[in-house]
Amino acid sequence: AQTVTQSQPEMSVQEAETVTLSCTYDTSESNYYLFWYKQPPSRQMILVIRQEAYKQQNATENRFSVNFQKAAKSFSLKISDSQLGDTAMYFCAFDGGTSYGKLTFGQGTILTVHP
Amino acid sequence: EAEVAQSPRYKITEKSQAVAFWCDPISGHATLYWYRQILGQGPELLVQFQDESVVDDSQLPKDRFSAERLKGVDSTLKIQPAELGDSAMYLCASSPGPTDTQYFGPGTRLTVL
Numbered sequence: 001a002q003t004v005t006q007s008q009p010e011m012s013v014q015e016a017e018t019v020t021l022s023c024t025y026d027t028s029e030s031n032y033y034l035f036w037y038k039q040p041p042s043r044q045m046i047l048v049i050r051q052e053a054y055k056q057q058n059a060t061e062n063r064f065s066v067n068f069q070k071a072a073k074s075f076s077l078k079i080s081d082s083q084l085g086d087t088a089m090y091f092c093a094f095d096g097g098t099s100y101g102k103l104t105f106g107q108g109t110i111l112t113v114h115p
Numbered sequence: 116e117a118e119v120a121q122s123p124r125y126k127i128t129e130k131s132q133a134v135a136f137w138c139d140p141i142s143g144h145a146t147l148y149w150y151r152q153i154l155g156q157g158p159e160l161l162v163q164f165q166d167e168s169v170v171d172d173s174q175l176p177k178d179r180f181s182a183e184r185l186k187g188v189d190s191t192l193k194i195q196p197a198e199l200g201d202s203a204m205y206l207c208a209s210s211p212g213p214t215d216t217q218y219f220g221p222g223t224r225l226t227v228l
Contacts, residue, residue, distance in 0.1 A: 004157075033214070035216075037219075043221070044219050044220060044221040044222065045158075045206065045219040046219070047216055047217075047218070050216055091157050091158075093157075095214075100213040100214045101146055101148065101163050101170070101171075101210070101213035101214070101217075102160050102163060102171055103148075103150075103158070103160065103217065105157025105158050105159070106157055107156060107157055108155070108156070108157055
């Protein structure tokens, strides 16, 4: 069974600064997908970024980028130029193996951006 | 922009009562998922549909939970009877296919008294 671990329950950052959220996972699969989802307070979960394991190039989406280290099974999220609207719970998720579609989520990291 | 719709948004019930949640996925999305999210934790998959067929319901407590997607479009998740431990957020998500990105609805927050 796959597991996803987010070791930072809470993080905080000043507006306009950069913050990195950590995620590690455990799997014996070679082909899979990794995701970062954002869940703002009392709002729905939205996709931040997606990475295919077969792609060596790290995914980027505007201010959001990942550092994907397949051998180390690490998938961190870097948020540059943090904005107040980035305040949310961030979840790392894994999808792969014999049951594509079954997302396995980490415990989440609460990120607070301070003005 | 198309979104996943869920209703009700909030539900308060007493234990031993029956409750039902409804989900309308994004048009054209063949795969539909129900997740349960306990406060402060990540979601856990309860059931996955491909069109009208159940693909995975291994984590669904089948003695009290049931899910259906009769016409392969919208879906209903039912709990009967509800227990105190069922208090959680129930999230619905959909995707074009099982390897595509999942889009989540706003969820139904259930409180069992």
